Amino acid sequence: MKSRKRCLLDSLEGPYPRLLMYGDSQEDxxxxxxxxxxxxxxxxxxxxxxxxxxxxxxxxxxxxFA
Structure with missing residues (x-):
């Protein structure tokens, strides 16, 4: 169980945190x-x-859009 938690935390704190956020709709x-x-x-x-x-x-x- 501890390794799952560590993997989750590693992915959330990884080098690309913007991938998990909404971001600008006009950006790309x-x-x-x-x-x-x-x-x-x-x-x-x-x-x-x-x-x-x-x-x-x-x-x-x-x-x-609301």
Missing amino acids: IDLRTELALYLFQARGVSCSPGQIEICGGTQQAICY
């Missing part, structure tokens, strides 16, 4: 650019990367 321009391209090619939706918001889940999206 490369991802938003690719999503805009995909939306246009696959769905015919024309939008700019600035119109795409990336959320960590539905709860964050509801809070963000």
Whole structure:
């Protein structure tokens, strides 16, 4: 049991703590650019990367857009 707790704490205190946080929805321009391209090619939706918001889940999206 002690090793599980140590592994959990190590992962939470690791070198990349931002991976476990929500982060800025406008931060990753490369991802938003690719999503805009995909939306246009696959769905015919024309939008700019600035119109795409990336959320960590539905709860964050509801809070963000409410």
